[in-house]
Amino acid sequence: MSTNTAGKFEQMNSHTTNNDELIAIELEIVEIDDQINRLRHQRSCLIKRKQQLKVTIEQYQPRTTGNGNEHWQRTDFPWNSKIDEMRTEIFKIDSFRPWQLETINVTLSSHDCILIMPTGGGKSLCYQLPAVISEGITIVVSPLLSLVEDQMYALRKLNIDARSLNTSTPRNEQTEILQILDGRNSSVSTLKILYLTPEKISKNKSIMAKLQKLYETNRFSRLIIDEVHCVSQFGHDFRPDYKYLSIFKRQFPKIPILGLTATATLKVIDDIRNILKIPHCVLFRAPFNRKNLFYEVYHKSSVGKNTLKDLVNCIQNQFDKQSGIVYCLSQKDVEDVCFELQQNNIKAGCYHAGLSATARTQIHEKWLESKVHVICATIAFGMGIDKPDVRFVIHHSISKSIENFYQESGRAGRDDQQSHCILFFRFTDVFRLAPMAFADKSGNGLQNLYSMISYCLNESQCRRKLISKYFDEVWQSNDCNQMCDICRRSSTSITQRNCREEALILIACLNENKKERLTAIKLIEKLSIKTMVKLDLQRLILQLIVEQYLKEDFHFTSYATTCYLKPGPRAEYIKNEKCQILLDIVENAKRPTLTTNKKRAKQIVDKKPSTTTVTEDRPKLQMVTNTEPVVRPIRRKRRILEYEDDEDDDGNDAKNIPILKKANTSSNDNMDAF
Numbered sequence: 001m002s003t004n005t006a007g008k009f010e011q012m013n014s015h016t017t018n019n020d021e022l023i024a025i026e027l028e029i030v031e032i033d034d035q036i037n038r039l040r041h042q043r044s045c046l047i048k049r050k051q052q053l054k055v056t057i058e059q060y061q062p063r064t065t066g067n068g069n070e071h072w073q074r075t076d077f078p079w080n081s082k083i084d085e086m087r088t089e090i091f092k093i094d095s096f097r098p099w100q101l102e103t104i105n106v107t108l109s110s111h112d113c114i115l116i117m118p119t120g121g122g123k124s125l126c127y128q129l130p131a132v133i134s135e136g137i138t139i140v141v142s143p144l145l146s147l148v149e150d151q152m153y154a155l156r157k158l159n160i161d162a163r164s165l166n167t168s169t170p171r172n173e174q175t176e177i178l179q180i181l182d183g184r185n186s187s188v189s190t191l192k193i194l195y196l197t198p199e200k201i202s203k204n205k206s207i208m209a210k211l212q213k214l215y216e217t218n219r220f221s222r223l224i225i226d227e228v229h230c231v232s233q234f235g236h237d238f239r240p241d242y243k244y245l246s247i248f249k250r251q252f253p254k255i256p257i258l259g260l261t262a263t264a265t266l267k268v269i270d271d272i273r274n275i276l277k278i279p280h281c282v283l284f285r286a287p288f289n290r291k292n293l294f295y296e297v298y299h300k301s302s303v304g305k306n307t308l309k310d311l312v313n314c315i316q317n318q319f320d321k322q323s324g325i326v327y328c329l330s331q332k333d334v335e336d337v338c339f340e341l342q343q344n345n346i347k348a349g350c351y352h353a354g355l356s357a358t359a360r361t362q363i364h365e366k367w368l369e370s371k372v373h374v375i376c377a378t379i380a381f382g383m384g385i386d387k388p389d390v391r392f393v394i395h396h397s398i399s400k401s402i403e404n405f406y407q408e409s410g411r412a413g414r415d416d417q418q419s420h421c422i423l424f425f426r427f428t429d430v431f432r433l434a435p436m437a438f439a440d441k442s443g444n445g446l447q448n449l450y451s452m453i454s455y456c457l458n459e460s461q462c463r464r465k466l467i468s469k470y471f472d473e474v475w476q477s478n479d480c481n482q483m484c485d486i487c488r489r490s491s492t493s494i495t496q497r498n499c500r501e502e503a504l505i506l507i508a509c510l511n512e513n514k515k516e517r518l519t520a521i522k523l524i525e526k527l528s529i530k531t532m533v534k535l536d537l538q539r540l541i542l543q544l545i546v547e548q549y550l551k552e553d554f555h556f557t558s559y560a561t562t563c564y565l566k567p568g569p570r571a572e573y574i575k576n577e578k579c580q581i582l583l584d585i586v587e588n589a590k591r592p593t594l595t596t597n598k599k600r601a602k603q604i605v606d607k608k609p610s611t612t613t614v615t616e617d618r619p620k621l622q623m624v625t626n627t628e629p630v631v632r633p634i635r636r637k638r639r640i641l642e643y644e645d646d647e648d649d650d651g652n653d654a655k656n657i658p659i660l661k662k663a664n665t666s667s668n669d670n671m672d673a674f
């Protein structure tokens with residue numbers, strides 16, 4: 001070998017060695033990055049667990065107060081015989097549900113308290129009963145007038161003097177209420193509960209002055225904050241006006257605060273305590289598990305017409321003539337679904353923010369009286385729905401968060417009878433919702449949506465377990481009692497597959513088409529991955545987004561927002577052979593479809609769990625003759641639910657109720673109150 005050739009050979013050799021070393025270093029860096037990520041994740045899990053343990057300790061060991069160790073479940077407080085008497089005589093309730101007595105004891109002991117209890121659990125009694133036996137007036141901050149009206153209606157039936165100060169309060173009644181707060185008329189007043197909206201308090205300074213008077217004259221019993229999760233911007237319904245309530249503890253230090261909500265994660269609870277300045281409040285958290293609710297996720301057809309057919313079949317086969325709600329993503333969807341149900345002789349009505357308040361009230365009332373069986377609604381049909389016999393809640397599209405889903409589906413089965421929470425899940429719905437999640441004021445919209453996507457993609461873990469994890473609850477494996485599709489299904493139909501190869505192809509395709517930009521649908525069209533059926537490929541894309549191997553790339557125009565895909569922050573790691581992308585794969589033949597509904601309905605009834613009440617004789621399938629005229633709902637221009645500013649002076653606050661306004665966008669695919 002000549003020296004020249006040998007030199008070249010050496011050079012090539014060293015070039016190869018350098019290249020090899022470079023690749024090895026790059027891989028090592030990727031591995032280190034991944035370890036850092038894993039450690040960060042582990043750290044945040046540990047912090048979360050630490051908080052969880054702190055909360056659990058607080059929850060189960062009543063805190064030491066100035067009065068010594070008090071056990072809130074005791075029945076020898078001075079007021080216990082009185083509350084028992086009022087419970088049976090006025091409220092006609094035989095016994096307390098879990099955490100009701102404890103909460104009442106805490107608030108009557110003048111301690112601050114937060115009660116987290118599932119929807120329908122009986123939170124109202126926890127302040128209404130103390131209000132009745134207390135000397136002064138209980139102020140209740142509640143976010144929605146419809147909610148307040150329902151509560152007042154129920155209280156009046158019990159002969160309890162409850163009033164509300166809002167736009168629809170007649171002028172003379174407003175004056176009378178303000179005089180009572182002022183101390184005038186107070187000797188003859190029987191007023192026990194006064195409902196206010198957060199807007200009323202934050203924007204109407206004179207109200208605070210009246211409350212000051214109430215406080216100074218020792219007639220301010222306690223402050224109740226209903227839907228207290230609205231205080232926190234980490235919660236799913238953040239309302240800026242709720243933040244103003246932080247002033248209460250400073251202004252009225254002796255007044256006990258009781259916050260009520262159906263859902264709050266540990267982060268939200270911490271935030272609420274900080275904002276309301278009640279760090280030492282007693283926290284009660286009733287188990288989130290509603291044993292009578294059967295959770296299931298159905299694959300939703302990519303063809304709209306088929307989805308509607310499936311929905312009709314589902315309602316006719318499983319829930320004939322029974323009360324239910326179908327939640328839809330947009331007003332247009334609500335109207336389309338409602339029309340289809342009506343066409344199939346199902347008594348259905350629409351509810352969304354594009355309808356007049358009168359139309360909404362009318363349909364709500366008809367549904368309460370069971371003259372209409374199914375309400376098709378956006379999430380505008382929300383808080384305060386107190387119909388006991390709702391047998392099903394169907395989500396026609398994915399919810400924006402687990403909290404929303406839990407609360408919306410929780411409107412089923414308030415009477416403790418078995419009821420169903422069904423979610424129709426489809427790939428493309430995620431990309432309709434993602435731009436709105438991205439634009440969500442809280443900044444957590446996408447993260448919330450990802451939790452919801454994971455819930456839907458899951459094919460191997462109990463649905464309740466996932467919900468409990470989300471709410472930081474300790475989960476016992478037999479708590480579900482086969483009341484979800486996953487626990488009911490045979491585990492042999494599921495395999496977990498490492499889809500790293502397919503994921504690499506997806507990422508490479510995005511890198512090759514950077515200029516063109518690809519939406520998720522376009523990406524699938526470009527590829528021909530033979531190792532996977534389309535449905536699983538769609539699921540893989542969603543999982544890669546959730547796990548940050550892929551990322552959305554939002555492009556906004558004045559008419560629409562397009563969600564493209566690009567490689568995500570973890571995309572590089574996928575090159576490492578150690579990386580695993582595990583996807584649950586269901587054998588297609590065993591994937592639940594809606595065409596088998598009739599059989600499934602029978603299976604569910606036949607295989608009823610031991611601890612839940614089940615309606616033995618499910619009505620047989622028969623067509624309903626609809627007495628209501630079948631009218632194609634008129635499509636309205638896009639409208640959104642908005643709140644106007646409140647006035648500053650007594651009375652004329654014609655602005656604190658939700659009013660409907662035309663939005664300045666032409667799209668009619670309107671999502672209510674997102």
Ligand SMILES: Nc1ncnc2c1ncn2[C@@H]1O[C@H](COP(=O)(O)OP(=O)(O)OP(=O)(O)O)[C@@H](O)[C@H]1O
Nearest residue numbers: 093095096097118119120121122123124125262384
């Ligand atoms: N101890 C009890 N025994 C029997 N029924 C009860 C008891 N407590 C409350 N209820 C009833 O349960 C129903 C639901 O109560 P409530 O409206 O207070 O629920 P909630 O927790 O406020 O629900 P939401 O979060 O949906 O507002 C009501 O009809 C109420 O009368």
